[in-house]
Amino acid sequence: MMLDWLVxxxxxxxxxxxxxxxxxxxxxxRAGQAEKVNMLAGLLxxxxxxxxxxxxxxxxxxxxxRTHVVTGGGFVLxxxxxxxxxxxxxxxxxxxxxxxxxxxxMFCGALFVYKRRINPPSRLSKGPWMRLPKSLLTFSITxxxxxxxxxxxxPEGFGGWLLTLVLSVLILMSLSEMLFxxxxxxxxxxxxxxxxxxxxxxxxxxFGGGRSTGLKPVDFGVGVSAKExxxxxxxxxxxxxxxxxxxxxxxxxxxxxxxxAFAAGQPLxxxxxxxxxxxxxxxxxxxxxxxxxYPGIDLGHAKGEPNQIITDGLIHPDTLWSCTTCRACxxxxxxxxxxxxxxxxxxxxxxxxxxxxxxxGAQVLENIIATDNPNGYAPASRTHWAADQNLPVMKDVxxxxxxFWVSDGAFDMRSQRILRAxxxxxxxxxxxxxxxxxxxxxxxxxxxxxxxxATFQSLAKRNLATLSTYQFNKIVTTDxxxxxxxxxxxxxxxxxxxxxxxxxxHTMFLNRLVKDGLLxxxxxxxxxxxxxxxxxxxxxxxxxxxxxxxxxxLGIDVAEMERSKFRSRCCGGGGGAPIxxxxxxxxxxxxxxxDVVSTxxxxxxxxxxxxxxxxxxxxxxxxxxxxxxxxxxxxxxEATSISVKEEVVHE
Amino acid sequence: xxxxxxxxxxxxxGRHPQSGRARRAEQDGRAVELGLTMVGEALTVLHAxxxxxxxxxxxxxxxxxxxxxxxxxxxxxxVSVLLRYLRKNPTDIVLTGVRAERGESSGMLPYLxxxxxxxxxxxxxxxxVSVQDGKADVLLxxxxxxxxxxxxxxxxxxxxxxxxxxxxxxAFGPGSRALFSIQKGDNLADDAFMEWKISPAKPRPKRLxxxxxxxxxxxxxxxxxxxxxxxxxxxxxxxxxEKAQAIFDLLLEEKVIR
Ligand code: SF4
Ligand code: SF4
Numbered sequence: 050m051m052l053d054w055l056v057x058x059x060x061x062x063x064x065x066x067x068x069x070x071x072x073x074x075x076x077x078x079r080a081g082q083a084e085k086v087n088m089l090a091g092l093l094x095x096x097x098x099x100x101x102x103x104x105x106x107x108x109x110x111x112x113x114x115r116t117h118v119v120t121g122g123g124f125v126l127x128x129x130x131x132x133x134x135x136x137x138x139x140x141x142x143x144x145x146x147x148x149x150x151x152x153x154x155m156f157c158g159a160l161f162v163y164k165r166r167i168n169p170p171s172r173l174s175k176g177p178w179m180r181l182p183k184s185l186l187t188f189s190i191t192x193x194x195x196x197x198x199x200x201x202x203x204p205e206g207f208g209g210w211l212l213t214l215v216l217s218v219l220i221l222m223s224l225s226e227m228l229f230x231x232x233x234x235x236x237x238x239x240x241x242x243x244x245x246x247x248x249x250x251x252x253x254x255x256f257g258g259g260r261s262t263g264l265k266p267v268d269f270g271v272g273v274s275a276k277e278x279x280x281x282x283x284x285x286x287x288x289x290x291x292x293x294x295x296x297x298x299x300x301x302x303x304x305x306x307x308x309x310a311f312a313a314g315q316p317l318x319x320x321x322x323x324x325x326x327x328x329x330x331x332x333x334x335x336x337x338x339x340x341x342x343y344p345g346i347d348l349g350h351a352k353g354e355p356n357q358i359i360t361d362g363l364i365h366p367d368t369l370w371s372c373t374t375c376r377a378c379x380x381x382x383x384x385x386x387x388x389x390x391x392x393x394x395x396x397x398x399x400x401x402x403x404x405x406x407x408x409x410g411a412q413v414l415e416n417i418i419a420t421d422n423p424n425g426y427a428p429a430s431r432t433h434w435a436a437d438q439n440l441p442v443m444k445d446v447x448x449x450x451x452x453f454w455v456s457d458g459a460f461d462m463r464s465q466r467i468l469r470a471x472x473x474x475x476x477x478x479x480x481x482x483x484x485x486x487x488x489x490x491x492x493x494x495x496x497x498x499x500x501x502x503a504t505f506q507s508l509a510k511r512n513l514a515t516l517s518t519y520q521f522n523k524i525v526t527t528d529x530x531x532x533x534x535x536x537x538x539x540x541x542x543x544x545x546x547x548x549x550x551x552x553x554x555h556t557m558f559l560n561r562l563v564k565d566g567l568l569x570x571x572x573x574x575x576x577x578x579x580x581x582x583x584x585x586x587x588x589x590x591x592x593x594x595x596x597x598x599x600x601x602x603l604g605i606d607v608a609e610m611e612r613s614k615f616r617s618r619c620c621g622g623g624g625g626a627p628i629x630x631x632x633x634x635x636x637x638x639x640x641x642x643x644d645v646v647s648t649x650x651x652x653x654x655x656x657x658x659x660x661x662x663x664x665x666x667x668x669x670x671x672x673x674x675x676x677x678x679x680x681x682x683x684x685x686x687e688a689t690s691i692s693v694k695e696e697v698v699h700e
Numbered sequence: 701x702x703x704x705x706x707x708x709x710x711x712x713x714g715r716h717p718q719s720g721r722a723r724r725a726e727q728d729g730r731a732v733e734l735g736l737t738m739v740g741e742a743l744t745v746l747h748a749x750x751x752x753x754x755x756x757x758x759x760x761x762x763x764x765x766x767x768x769x770x771x772x773x774x775x776x777x778x779v780s781v782l783l784r785y786l787r788k789n790p791t792d793i794v795l796t797g798v799r800a801e802r803g804e805s806s807g808m809l810p811y812l813x814x815x816x817x818x819x820x821x822x823x824x825x826x827x828x829v830s831v832q833d834g835k836a837d838v839l840l841x842x843x844x845x846x847x848x849x850x851x852x853x854x855x856x857x858x859x860x861x862x863x864x865x866x867x868x869x870x871a872f873g874p875g876s877r878a879l880f881s882i883q884k885g886d887n888l889a890d891d892a893f894m895e896w897k898i899s900p901a902k903p904r905p906k907r908l909x910x911x912x913x914x915x916x917x918x919x920x921x922x923x924x925x926x927x928x929x930x931x932x933x934x935x936x937x938x939x940x941x942e943k944a945q946a947i948f949d950l951l952l953e954e955k956v957i958r
Pocket of ligand 1: 297298299300301302303304305319320323378381382383384385386
């Protein structure tokens with residue numbers, strides 16, 4: 050009987066081809082830069098990472114998560130059993146029945162994949178992805194029929210040569226997709242690359258509920274030859290496991306759906322960006338890409354090679370500069386791909402090597418280098434805002450319980466209102482706080498997001514050196530960007546200045562004061578209030594509760610926006626985006642204000658001076674924008690005359 | 701533009717007006733920018749002073765493969781050593797800022813060089829339009845965006861005005877990789893300079909401008925009005941043809957049209 054040898058032969062041939070493809074693919078990844086990974090631990094952790102972490106993200110879309118478990122689980126099981134039953138010819142009724150069960154499971158799942166593809170949302174890629182449910186169905190049906198004789202339901206040799214022929218063709222079709230396609234760049238590639246990506250992820254801390262959001266520093270140190278180019282110029286300049294990560298993309302478009310730059314019509318689409326990375330390291334063009342393009346840039350003109358400069362023909366620099374580094378894409382990606390790392394890596398090349406930071410970028414960087422603040426103000430005027438605040442300066446007091454990190458908001462009149470509000474609250478709670486005064490420098494956030502890691506590192510090291518000369522238990526800032534740098538990025542520079550120091554955002558700190566009963570507040574009687582989660586407080590640091598608890602303590606029942614907490618939409622102010630200012634069809638801040646308006650709120654509470662600036666930049670009439678510190682100050686029950694007297698006596 | 705001319709840009713260590721920190725000098729940066737647009741990497745960038753000064757890397761970051769430094773102490777005068785260099789190396793055009801941002805900042809250096817070399821000095825250049833047959837067409841910057849076109853024969857020294865294109869961004873990587881060709885400078889101490897005492901400048905008191913305006917609009921007008929020059933005439937009665945002719949004549953005169 051022909052099927053007796055044809056099926057095993059087909060399976061083995063395709064398995065061999067798949068292995069060849071796998072080796073080729075692995076070599077493509079290996080063309081990337083070395084990066085230390087604990088391979089064994091990663092591989093062992095992989096199933097758990099899939100079942101727990103990846104599934105957790107996929108599960109935000111219940112439909113597809115269930116479909117995926119049934120289809121994927123069914124397929125893996127079926128494939129193992131197909132090899133046993135049909136390749137090695139293990140003659141076991143139990144195995145054969147199990148195979149049938151797995152195939153039925155897969156078939157059911159595939160039906161739902163098929164259904165999703167009948168009228169697919171625009172974020173999904175089409176093209177080869179449209180034939181995937183058909184291949185899945187074909188695979189399950191074909192092997193179902195093929196396995197029936199093994200359980201004795203059908204006689205051996207049933208159907209004659211015609212059925213044999215049909216089945217052979219179907220086997221070839223479905224196995225090509227499922228095995229060959231897996232390693233030669235078909236849609237099933239995501240399973241192969243995805244599994245390995247989970248095992249060898251560059252940020253293993255992210256699994257098991259952890260968080261890892263700080264950018265990795267550029268190595269300028271000794272041992273780096275002076276000839277070395279900084280940042281990522283060519284696809285092969287990425288770490289090998291970054292390349293692997295790009296290959297894991299399932300083109301689900303979840304990143305695209307949440308990207309504020311894409312929605313604003315700026316030339317960025319995170320899904321396309323990841324696909325372009327694949328085009329780059331595998332070589333080719335974007336002709337076969339079947340998803341949404343970068344807004345305003347036609348498909349089919351991007352060409353890439355592993356050793357070609359990426360911005361020479363593969364990606365327009367404007368695409369990279371459109372990103373606000375809001376991390377919405379990363380948060381949403383079921384394959385845990387790190388878009389922001391890749392974008393900043395490529396920006397580093399543009400800034401550090403080509404000196405092509407667009408628009409105000411060059412000016413801002415030059416200012417930061419010459420004056421330690423982005424607007425080029427006199428460094429000696431940094432503390433002018435606090436002239437009437439009676440704040441102890443570390444230089445004089447040397448130690449305090451709380452070091453208040455003021456940030457560059459010190460130079461901006463609007464931000465100063467937030468600073469003053471916060472100081473007033475601290476005073477009301479009798480907090481022992483001090484500032485660095487003119488010794489404080491820009492945190493380096495903007496320089497780093499604009500790709501100038503040299504300047505960031507210089508600022509970080511100088512700030513750390515200053516910090517290490519004083520004693521304090523907590524460092525508190527009203528700026529989530531500085532908060533992120535201090536908390537997650539300053540640790541890379543071998544200083545113990547922040548060891549045993551708690552880094553807090555002012556909302557976290559104020560929330561403690563309120564909980565400890567140190568602030569007397571009266572309920573807020575204004576209208577409806579909504580809250581905007583700043584990206585660098587929320588997604589970067591997981592702090593969603595403290596601001597909400599503070600508002601609740603004023604009796605405010607936050608009217609949540611549809612996109613809030615981890616799904617919050619960026620205000621457009623991060624990543625140096627207002628500086629590089631890449632034109633789009635709309636402004637991100639306007640879209641966010643529409644979100645605010647749709648809640649019917651008359652006030653939007655924020656926890657970031659940058660968000661305040663962006664949202665207040667939206668033309669009126671619009672809801673008012675207030676930092677939470679400002680709202681609290683408005684409700685502060687001023688100290689009674691008795692306690693004032695006490696203070697005087699105390700002094 | 702013929703690339704077979706030798707262009708030298710002189711650079712000094714600048715000083716940021718707000719922080720006082722050393723930086724790439726604003727106008728010298730423009731001199732390098734102009735040189736780079738004229739002859740690209742064939743440009744010679746020359747500094748007399750300490751070759752270890754990190755600011756030089758900021759100039760190099762504009763994409764210079766190398767930088768020539770005449771090594772000497774910062775207390776030494778730059779004129780003689782620059783003169784020697786320019787006499788020894790064939791040079792057609794020397795570009796430099798109008799004045800330095802620190803030190804004497806007298807703006808004399810280019811004049812002294814020109815005098816000693818016997819070359820013409822072209823002050824406050826906004827653009828070098830073309831260089832042909834040993835002659836250069838140069839646009840000088842005049843106040844309020846006006847330009848004067850002049851022709852100079854090579855070799856000459858040009859000081860670069862703030863109206864010239866801004867210096868391109870300095871990139872860290874190329875800056876740190878650029879090679880320095882270091883030559884011995886002078887040990888001739890600038891005695892006169894050493895004797896001077898330097899103290900922060902006092903802002904000159906502003907002359908009070910008494911504005912007898914009654915409305916806000918008038919005050920606004922007074923605050924933004926340009927000083928009125930003597931030239932020009934007001935035409936009200938003339939026919940449109942006459943007015944058009946007058947405009948045309950003026951444009952011709954100013955060489956806006958030719
Ligand atoms: S990068 Fe992630 S979220 Fe975006 S399309 Fe690919 S898999 Fe989906
Ligand atoms: S970080 Fe934000 S702006 Fe950048 S690509 Fe991702 S979603 Fe878009």
